[in-house]
Amino acid sequence: MxxxxxxxxxxxxxxxxxxxxxxxxxxxxxxxDREKGLFVIKPSGVPYEEMKPEDMVxxxxxxxxxxxxxxxxxxxxxxxxxYRRFPTIGGVVHTHSRWATIWAQSGRDIxxxxxxxxxxxxxxxxxxxxxxxxxxxxxxxxxxxxVIATHFEEHGLNPMHVPCVLARHHGxxxxxKDAMEAVHNAVVLEEVAMMAWHTEALPKxxxxxxxxxxxxxxxxxxxxxxxxxxxxxxx
Numbered sequence: 510m511x512x513x514x515x516x517x518x519x520x521x522x523x524x525x526x527x528x529x530x531x532x533x534x535x536x537x538x539x540x541x542d543r544e545k546g547l548f549v550i551k552p553s554g555v556p557y558e559e560m561k562p563e564d565m566v567x568x569x570x571x572x573x574x575x576x577x578x579x580x581x582x583x584x585x586x587x588x589x590x591x592y593r594r595f596p597t598i599g600g601v602v603h604t605h606s607r608w609a610t611i612w613a614q615s616g617r618d619i620x621x622x623x624x625x626x627x628x629x630x631x632x633x634x635x636x637x638x639x640x641x642x643x644x645x646x647x648x649x650x651x652x653x654x655x656v657i658a659t660h661f662e663e664h665g666l667n668p669m670h671v672p673c674v675l676a677r678h679h680g681x682x683x684x685x686k687d688a689m690e691a692v693h694n695a696v697v698l699e700e701v702a703m704m705a706w707h708t709e710a711l712p713k714x715x716x717x718x719x720x721x722x723x724x725x726x727x728x729x730x731x732x733x734x735x736x737x738x739x740x741x742x743x744x
Contacts, residue, residue, distance in 0.1 A: 540688035590654025
């Protein structure tokens, strides 16, 4: 079942150690088949060097295992909630990558300080609120997804314009049109998190200033807007 998607999700997961986004087994990637209402995710706690495409686990949108010999990632309920609440996304990544997790642990949004950030993310990268004690005890991973999705809804954020988030005191999540794009966005998130940290670490001779809105608008829209002109036209 979903052999092609399993292969793609496997390959996307293998990029996490390649891009140094994970330590040990601290991360996972999933990808969804919207027509079938099923997604594929890595198995829980399996070292990347031992993982095979056939080890990927198939899950329905209610979070039930449909196929797979292994237990799915413990973050599966978070992925399922994001797929339910963000119908335009096709892949999700969760890591504990160093720089993004530093910002998550600080409980701060990552400011849009420059055009590298603005090329991919429209505005600050949000950091969500902490889960309550009741939410953690009720369904920790599911409630993590609910807090993320609710934050986006309450702040009017488009998940395709802001393809990543920080779960406070936890770590980053990123997504995209498929599993590979989700990994791409996770790499971008880690890089801009590192740049922002160092921007703030420089001697403060004057206050840090975020990128002017008009430059932010230009850089994001030239790649993602209705009249985008960055890159090559697709045949």
